[in-house]
Amino acid sequence: MRVNRSKRLLRRARQLMPGGVSSPVRAFNSVGGTPRFIARASGSSIEDVDGNRYVDYVASWGAIIAGHAHPVIVEAVRRAAANGISFGAPTEAEIELAERIVACVPSIEMLRLVTSGTEAAMSALRLARAATGRDRILKFEGCYHGHADAVLAAAGSGVATLGIPGSAGVPAAAVADTLVVAFNDLAAVEAAFTARPDEIAAVVVEPIPANMGLAWPDVDFLSRLRELCDAFGSLLVFDEVISGFRVGLGGAQERFGVTPDLTCLGKVIGGGLPVGAYGGSARLMQRIAPVGDVYQAGTLAGNPLAVAAGLAALELITPPGVFDAFEASSLRIAKELEAAAREAGLPFQTRAAGALFGLAFSETPVRSFADAAAADHDRYGRFFHAMLDQGIYLAPSGYEAGFLTLAHGDGEIDQLLQAARRAFKKVA
Numbered sequence: 436m437r438v439n440r441s442k443r444l445l446r447r448a449r450q451l452m453p454g455g456v457s458s459p460v461r462a463f464n465s466v467g468g469t470p471r472f473i474a475r476a477s478g479s480s481i482e483d484v485d486g487n488r489y490v491d492y493v494a495s496w497g498a499i500i501a502g503h504a505h506p507v508i509v510e511a512v513r514r515a516a517a518n519g520i521s522f523g524a525p526t527e528a529e530i531e532l533a534e535r536i537v538a539c540v541p542s543i544e545m546l547r548l549v550t551s552g553t554e555a556a557m558s559a560l561r562l563a564r565a566a567t568g569r570d571r572i573l574k575f576e577g578c579y580h581g582h583a584d585a586v587l588a589a590a591g592s593g594v595a596t597l598g599i600p601g602s603a604g605v606p607a608a609a610v611a612d613t614l615v616v617a618f619n620d621l622a623a624v625e626a627a628f629t630a631r632p633d634e635i636a637a638v639v640v641e642p643i644p645a646n647m648g649l650a651w652p653d654v655d656f657l658s659r660l661r662e663l664c665d666a667f668g669s670l671l672v673f674d675e676v677i678s679g680f681r682v683g684l685g686g687a688q689e690r691f692g693v694t695p696d697l698t699c700l701g702k703v704i705g706g707g708l709p710v711g712a713y714g715g716s717a718r719l720m721q722r723i724a725p726v727g728d729v730y731q732a733g734t735l736a737g738n739p740l741a742v743a744a745g746l747a748a749l750e751l752i753t754p755p756g757v758f759d760a761f762e763a764s765s766l767r768i769a770k771e772l773e774a775a776a777r778e779a780g781l782p783f784q785t786r787a788a789g790a791l792f793g794l795a796f797s798e799t800p801v802r803s804f805a806d807a808a809a810a811d812h813d814r815y816g817r818f819f820h821a822m823l824d825q826g827i828y829l830a831p832s833g834y835e836a837g838f839l840t841l842a843h844g845d846g847e848i849d850q851l852l853q854a855a856r857r858a859f860k861k862v863a
């Protein structure tokens with residue numbers, strides 16, 4: 436596979452941008468090789484500047500759920516742009532996006548639109564601290580909640596890929612109120628509450644962690660978090676920036692029947708343009724300025740193009756049967772990958788939910804960050820390249836998930852599985 440142009444662009448980009456990229460995992464550091472510079476994409480397929488085409492299972496880290504350059508979304512953005520790109524004033528389309536989200540996500544009665552998942556999580560935690568009058572937050576090792584200082588402790592995916600525990604430049608004071616325990620470790624959560632019964636403002640969690648590969652909550656883990664938060668007067672915050680509108684229209688909270696106090700959204704709800712949102716009960720959300728005393732603002736928040744793209748994307752995944760089809764596809768991928776890996780004699784784990792799947796070269800299911808870290812990441816890197824060489828673009832890190840779009844049909848999945856059978860043999 437010729438990647439001359441990508442190589443040349445990488446040299447140029449590295450002079451101008453750290454690592455040549457705008458976000459670290461894109462640099463291929465954990466898998467090695469040349470990151471592909473993308474020229475265009477359509478449906479399930481992306482094409483690099485050397486003319487190589489790949490079936491894309493990154494989908495802009497989950498933001499693209501309808502498939503690349505979906506004509507309905509492109510048209511919605513085109514139409515919105517023609518009417519003015521940004522106003523810094525309210526629009527009717529924001530109401531429509533908010534109405535759709537409120538109709539789908541059980542915990543959300545009222546929400547605020549922001550421009551990224553990072554902002555959504557940062558703002559939700561500020562609100563939780565204001566509402567409880569407490570400072571401490573409890574998070575789980577390997578769960579990612581964006582790159583705000585307070586949640587950059589033990590933050591999974593991008594951070595884990597770089598092999599550093601947190602980040603330089605985060606003052607000790609910024610994480611002094613952040614407690615970190617292992618995902619699925621209820622005893623540790625109980626101990627944290629017992630030791631500080633009236634100090635924890637919020638427990639923040641990815642209900643289906645997708646930044647340490649794809650992990651899964653034990654039965655009752657999330658409902659027990661709900662009970663503990665209620666018992667100790669803390670708020671439960673679900674970071675559904677990935678799982679929202681991807682494991683079902685109501686996210687993980689609907690799937691598990693556990694309703695958090697606050698929910699963070701991002702990725703899918705922007706249809707590929709920059710959007711985030713956080714929401715909860717009207718009572719809580721009325722604490723946000725200008726109604727309440729919690730300040731949070733954004734010059735481009737609720738941007739008309741992003742809102743139009745998000746609304747179009749949500750409309751495309753709303754018809755009945757869409758998520759049954761997603762789930763059938765992701766389950767098929769998981770089941771057949773597992774069978775093929777077993778045939779090749781490889782230790783292997785998979786998970787699937789809605790339009791999301793995960794894989795790990797591991798003997799044991801991924802229940803925590805320690806499990807994810809213990810997986811064979813060197814083998815993942817070789818598997819990644821064996822797949823890339825066959826035209827399958829997986830995440831360039833073993834700490835990330837796989838993402839489906841409406842454009843990934845049986846043909847694409849057949850191709851994925853066929854390539855995987857060869858790749859497993861190659862890395863065995």
Ligand SMILES: *Cc1c(COP(=O)(O)O)cnc(C)c1O
Pocket residue numbers: 550551552553554556579580581582641646674675676677701702711
């Ligand atoms: C991607 C992600 C974020 C951060 O969103 P950005 O838009 O990258 O700032 C937060 N939480 C989770 C669970 C994510 O996957």
